Amino acid sequence: MSTPLTPIPNISKPVYKRIVIVGGGFxxxxxxxxxxxxxxxxxxxxxNNYHMFQPLLYQVATAxxxxxxxxxxxxxxxxxxxxxxxxxxxxxxxKKEENLLLTNxxxxxxxxxxxxxxxxxxxxxxxxxxxxxxxMKSTSEALYIRNKIISNYERxxxxxxxxxxxxxxxxVIVGGGxxxxxxxxxxxxxxxKVLPKDYPQLSFxxxxxxxxxxxxCLLAGLKEKSRDKALEYLQKLGxxxxxxxxxxxxxxxxxxxxxxxxxxxxxxxWAAGIKANTLEGITEDQKAPNGRLLVNEFNQLKGSENxxxxxxxxxxxxxxxxxxxxxxxxxxxxxxxNLANNLKYELKGKPWKPFKYRxxxxxxxxxxxMAVVDLPFVSFRGFFAWFVWLFVHLMAILGVRNKLEILLTxxxxxxxxxxxxxxxxxxxxxxxxxxxxMTEEPDYEI
Amino acid sequence: MSTPLTPIPNISKPVYKRIVIVGGGFxxxxxxxxxxxxxxxxxxxxxNNYHMFQPLLYQVATAxxxxxxxxxxxxxxxxxxxxxxxxxxxxxxxKKEENLLLTNxxxxxxxxxxxxxxxxxxxxxxxxxxxxxxxMKSTSEALYIRNKIISNYERxxxxxxxxxxxxxxxxVIVGGGxxxxxxxxxxxxxxxKVLPKDYPQLSFxxxxxxxxxxxxCLLAGLKEKSRDKALEYLQKLGxxxxxxxxxxxxxxxxxxxxxxxxxxxxxxxWAAGIKANTLEGITEDQKAPNGRLLVNEFNQLKGSENxxxxxxxxxxxxxxxxxxxxxxxxxxxxxxxNLANNLKYELKGKPWKPFKYRxxxxxxxxxxxMAVVDLPFVSFRGFFAWFVWLFVHLMAILGVRNKLEILLTxxxxxxxxxxxxxxxxxxxxxxxxxxxxMTEEPDYEI
Numbered sequence: 001m002s003t004p005l006t007p008i009p010n011i012s013k014p015v016y017k018r019i020v021i022v023g024g025g026f027x028x029x030x031x032x033x034x035x036x037x038x039x040x041x042x043x044x045x046x047x048n049n050y051h052m053f054q055p056l057l058y059q060v061a062t063a064x065x066x067x068x069x070x071x072x073x074x075x076x077x078x079x080x081x082x083x084x085x086x087x088x089x090x091x092x093x094x095k096k097e098e099n100l101l102l103t104n105x106x107x108x109x110x111x112x113x114x115x116x117x118x119x120x121x122x123x124x125x126x127x128x129x130x131x132x133x134x135x136m137k138s139t140s141e142a143l144y145i146r147n148k149i150i151s152n153y154e155r156x157x158x159x160x161x162x163x164x165x166x167x168x169x170x171x172v173i174v175g176g177g178x179x180x181x182x183x184x185x186x187x188x189x190x191x192x193k194v195l196p197k198d199y200p201q202l203s204f205x206x207x208x209x210x211x212x213x214x215x216x217c218l219l220a221g222l223k224e225k226s227r228d229k230a231l232e233y234l235q236k237l238g239x240x241x242x243x244x245x246x247x248x249x250x251x252x253x254x255x256x257x258x259x260x261x262x263x264x265x266x267x268x269x270w271a272a273g274i275k276a277n278t279l280e281g282i283t284e285d286q287k288a289p290n291g292r293l294l295v296n297e298f299n300q301l302k303g304s305e306n307x308x309x310x311x312x313x314x315x316x317x318x319x320x321x322x323x324x325x326x327x328x329x330x331x332x333x334x335x336x337x338n339l340a341n342n343l344k345y346e347l348k349g350k351p352w353k354p355f356k357y358r359x360x361x362x363x364x365x366x367x368x369x370m371a372v373v374d375l376p377f378v379s380f381r382g383f384f385a386w387f388v389w390l391f392v393h394l395m396a397i398l399g400v401r402n403k404l405e406i407l408l409t410x411x412x413x414x415x416x417x418x419x420x421x422x423x424x425x426x427x428x429x430x431x432x433x434x435x436x437x438m439t440e441e442p443d444y445e446i
Numbered sequence: 447m448s449t450p451l452t453p454i455p456n457i458s459k460p461v462y463k464r465i466v467i468v469g470g471g472f473x474x475x476x477x478x479x480x481x482x483x484x485x486x487x488x489x490x491x492x493x494n495n496y497h498m499f500q501p502l503l504y505q506v507a508t509a510x511x512x513x514x515x516x517x518x519x520x521x522x523x524x525x526x527x528x529x530x531x532x533x534x535x536x537x538x539x540x541k542k543e544e545n546l547l548l549t550n551x552x553x554x555x556x557x558x559x560x561x562x563x564x565x566x567x568x569x570x571x572x573x574x575x576x577x578x579x580x581x582m583k584s585t586s587e588a589l590y591i592r593n594k595i596i597s598n599y600e601r602x603x604x605x606x607x608x609x610x611x612x613x614x615x616x617x618v619i620v621g622g623g624x625x626x627x628x629x630x631x632x633x634x635x636x637x638x639k640v641l642p643k644d645y646p647q648l649s650f651x652x653x654x655x656x657x658x659x660x661x662x663c664l665l666a667g668l669k670e671k672s673r674d675k676a677l678e679y680l681q682k683l684g685x686x687x688x689x690x691x692x693x694x695x696x697x698x699x700x701x702x703x704x705x706x707x708x709x710x711x712x713x714x715x716w717a718a719g720i721k722a723n724t725l726e727g728i729t730e731d732q733k734a735p736n737g738r739l740l741v742n743e744f745n746q747l748k749g750s751e752n753x754x755x756x757x758x759x760x761x762x763x764x765x766x767x768x769x770x771x772x773x774x775x776x777x778x779x780x781x782x783x784n785l786a787n788n789l790k791y792e793l794k795g796k797p798w799k800p801f802k803y804r805x806x807x808x809x810x811x812x813x814x815x816m817a818v819v820d821l822p823f824v825s826f827r828g829f830f831a832w833f834v835w836l837f838v839h840l841m842a843i844l845g846v847r848n849k850l851e852i853l854l855t856x857x858x859x860x861x862x863x864x865x866x867x868x869x870x871x872x873x874x875x876x877x878x879x880x881x882x883x884m885t886e887e888p889d890y891e892i
Contacts, residue, residue, distance in 0.1 A: 049600060066512050067512075073644070076644065088600045140871060404854055422519045422521070425585050
């Protein structure tokens with residue numbers, strides 16, 4: 001498409017240069033916010049019209065939070081910042097020589113281009129796993145999991161033979177990172193406390209919740225004591241944790257494991273890894289072997305003057321992090337912040353500062369009153385850690401209404417242990433006319 | 447399918463007879479609740495796993511409430527009532543002679559069958575309107591409207607020519623009943639207060655909100671003074687109300703009107719009428735000419751001993767209502783209540799009581815601080831009516847959590863006038879694998 005995308009410059013201040021940001025995740029949003037009320041024209045592009053708070057996405061998948069609680073309309077964040085323009089667009093290609101970006105809406109020229117497109121699910125080349133497992137990187141994928149799990153029990157309740165029910169009731173989660181651990185804990189809690197009330201006819205002792213990890217431990221980024229405690233919490237909830245275990249194949253019914261007996265389940269949740277997103281126009285020499293885009297200490301893309309990459313999508317190698325920084329929200333936010341400052345220094349003719357990561361710590365929650373928190377100088381576990389986890393996540397999420405909604409929902413869940421979100425809301429397909437939510441969906445993949 | 451559906455009788459009391467209720471709307475839910483803890487086995491069937499509070503559905507369509515706020519999991523309502531069994535099932539046919547119901551899950555025998563399947567959108571035989579307009583009778587249809595409206599403005603913002611933008615920005619609503627009036631008021635408020643902040647590049651003076659009604663007045667069931675006031679409120683919000691106006695055709699772009707100039711819009715919301723649902727096995731002589739199923743004063747289906755129909759699906763003709771009762775929630779609830787009482791009298795050998803409708807009044811809201819309320823002996827309008835409307839709806843909705851969530855959302859909207867729900871959350875279609883939310887959807891229409 002060659003029609004130019006015209007971000008109507010409805011701006012009072014004089015515009016020096018145009019910065020185009022691709023992706024409204026933690027990094028992209030932070031950049032656009034810090035660059036508002038500056039002399040730049042900032043164009044933020046995202047394929048969705050909302051920012052999504054990924055750390056709580058597993059609660060959407062397990063019917064504990066509604067999708068709107070973890071999503072925030074991007075346009076709403078820029079009501080009072082006329083130099084920031086948002087467009088819902090799918091980015092297709094960079095033409096580096098012409099400083100031009102091709103999107104499904106038209107072409108857009110840039111002075112500075114910042115890529116913050118994050119990462120997607122990595123199936124490590126296993127086509128069957130890709131086909132039959134359920135990933136959890138987007139709101140619609142989380143809702144798919146919610147609907148899938150609820151459908152399973154609606155199905156199981158009509159099956160007379162308990163043996164035949166088991167594969168429909170079992171849930172297998174692959175990946176022992178924070179997402180896998182939090183999903184497993186949350187699903188075990190559903191099994192222990194909620195589902196037996198909804199389905200008194202089913203015996204939930206027959207439902208297995210299995211967490212599979214290829215490596216030797218869960219939560220590899222955390223301290224050993226925290227890792228052990230997380231494992232203990234999961235086992236307390238009745239999660240079967242299988243370490244040193246590799247998934248080799250899955251056909252929608254049976255999970256094949258390397259050197260171990262297979263497991264029967266219709267529900268395989270895949271949280272085993274991510275791979276950096278990329279874009280046509282990025283050359284192979286600009287990528288690390290694992291696919292992350294190579295940047296220098298200013299987050300400048302290798303071999304490019306005016307293209308930057310931040311967050312999960314890039315890899316910045318320094319002395320302290322010879323393999324690059326961990327792909328977590330904190331790194332994305334700090335890189336975005338540093339880059340925004342540098343772009344502001346540029347306007348004042350001041351020198352740029354290199355990126356330095358300040359590790360603020362990590363945390364994960366396993367279930368009610370059970371969490372592990374590693375801060376730089378202190379580390380703790382249990383009820384207080386859980387409370388800190390709740391507080392930190394509540395403060396981090398955007399928007400007062402979202403905070404209030406989540407606080408209310410959590411308080412309700414804590415008091416009643418009965419989340420009210422076990423709803424199977426699906427688009428209906430009218431055969432005759434094929435009317436559906438997807439009708440006007442741009443033609444791209446997840 | 448001939449496998450029997452076996453509602454495992456996990457019941458302590460002796461079971462005398464089985465009552466099957468089809469549909470978990472206002473009537474079906476009321477019946478199941480009133481028949482819990484009785485000697486009957488009650489099987490409640492619905493195609494969804496939730497009860498939906500239809501009076502607030504227009505707020506889902508206009509991004510003012512999230513879908514989970516107006517939906518309540520049906521299983522949750524029957525945690526402590528072992529004689530009530532819920533199944534998510536699509537009912538296909540009645541075999542009256544054998545007292546058998548055919549469903550997508552198998553066959554089910556009944557002693558008493560109660561139909562409370564409600565009504566669906568009536569396009570009055572206009573295939574084009576059916577094809578291109580958006581109805582609003584289910585949660586997924588309301589979400590379709592929300593997504594459609596938001597997509598329109600994301601589209602419009604990329605169109606340079608204001609003339610070309612107009613059909614994308616206009617919204618036409620057909621039907622001057624409560625649904626049409628509430629939708630029109632709500633969309634006009636979005637246009638006046640919310641959308642201009644999200645899309646500063648668009649001039650919303652160019653967006654028309656048009657409400658079309660074939661008859662001579664809006665809200666035909668209300669008193670004249672209330673009807674006039676509602677019209678005045680809508681006009682104050684900038685809704686163009688067209689009375690005595692018939693839609694004759696629609697091709698997705700142009701609404702054709704009888705004897706009037708056509709209107710260009712890509713968004714036609716259809717709230718012009720409903721038709722009673724029916725079921726294979728119901729004979730033509732059991733239906734009124736308008737399709738509603740004929741029942742006597744005990745809601746007994748014409749020509750059937752043990753089949754009952756309640757709510758929107760039936761028509762009960764008595765002296766005071768020679769054309770039948772209005773198809774509103776109050777009638778459904780009162781009929782359900784009367785029938786449940788009669789079925790309880792049956793157990794005690796007491797005589798049945800005929801249904802008598804107590805009109806508790808009607809109300810409708812047009813926008814912030816603007817509503818009309820007609821009670822049997824008093825009628826009022828304005829801020830107090832709006833407050834009464836809020837209170838009545840808040841009290842009527844099922845579940846403390848839903849009440850709290852709605853209260854919070856309304857309070858937030860009132861204070862900020864900025865609903866946070868302008869989210870385009872749509873299932874993504876992975877071309878390669880065709881994975882989507884619909885995968886396991888039973889094969890039926892809306």
